Amino acid sequence: MAKRGATLEDKYYGDEPWFTADSSMEGSDWQIAANWYNYFYKNKDYLPIIYKFAETEMGYDKKKISVLKKVKDWEFMPVQKSIKIFSRGWLYTQEQLQRFKDHIDGVYKKGLEIKQEKDAAKKNVVTITPAERTRRKVMDTIYADWDSEIVEAWFDGDYTKKFSCYNRFKMHGLKSNAINIFKGMIEEEYYSIKEAYDKTCDQCIEAYDHIGKGDKRKIMKQFEDCFADLERLRDSFKAQRAPRALKPKSSDKQVERLQFCKEDVNAKLVSINPVLIPGKRKLFVYNTKNKKLIEFVTSSTNGFIVSGTSIKNFDETSRQATLRKPDVIIPDVLNRTEKQIEKLWGTITTKINKPTGRINSDCILLRAI
Secondary structure, eight states, rough: OOOOOOOOHHHHHSOOOOOOOHHHHHHHHHHHHHHHHHHHHHHHHHHHHHHHHHTTTTOOOOOOOOTTTSGGGGGGGGHHHHHHHHHHTOOHHHHHHHHHHHHHHHHHHHHHEEEOOOHHHHHHOOOOOHHHHHHHHHHHHHHHHHHHIIIIIHHOOOOOOOOOOOOHHHHHTTTTGHHHHHHHHHHHHHHHHHHHTTOOOHHHHTTTTTTHHHHHHHHHHHHHHHHHHHHHHHHHHHHSOOOOOOOOOOOHHHHHTTOOOOOEEETTTOOOOOOGSOOOOEEEEEEEEEEEEEEEEOOOOTEEEEETTTEEETTOOOEEEEEEEEEHHHHHHHOOHHHHHHHTTTTTOOOOOOOOOOOOTEEEEEEEE
């Protein structure tokens, strides 16, 4: 494989500096190395060697290194090139190395402060529950409207203002969970006024003594109209609520209690596995005791459902009849096409009626389509 030719950068800056005991370590040599890293390195490129220096030269453990990692990379700029050059073999005095260590210790303290601030912020985070969020929204919207429009009007002697809770709920986009919250906020005052009106509480009578009996009745009517609106809202939300979709049971679960005859030696018939029934659109069953042939049919896209010992979800077109010659009819039911079986029903002379859906231990499950 041909060796790659040297780039212009290689020719101008040379290879990455490396120092040994035999290397020249004049100030100009250090500057050449610093220039090399100025050109090729960014602040983030120095971080691995800084963390390594803190570990090997300063005894930092993983926990302390993780604190250093919380600090911005530019915090290490005053010492990053020096530490990188040290890792390439440059020999510093103990005094110089101590300055590097002191700087890193200072950065560590900043990192520790950042960590403590973040930890404190996490502890002080207040999680607002959905119920509290709804309560606040009610306070800021419909309750604020009620207070400013209705309650304020009472102080001005006006007891005739109209207030549609129904429309305000819709306007503010409040949901059903806000109904009881708002009702709880205003109903206590309603009962106080009612007790004053009915003269059942001395404190309430004194508190509302400045309001005439007729005006008390008007205030009560405002509350009662609001309560009636809240009940209408409750009904409307119920009507709009989508019914919960029932998760269909697995075939195994559906048929686990189904009673049927697995095999009739005398009739030489064996039942199919009942797990094949759920979801199918046609099922043939033969009762060996009363010699009835049963054909279950469904037009539902979900097919049959098995519940306990019964077949569910079958149509009115399902039928059953007593067979005079089961030995002749049953083989055809097992092997013929649906059209051929339809013609076969025309040859049955006994009464045809609708099945109940019940399956018992006398029933052979012949075929599911």
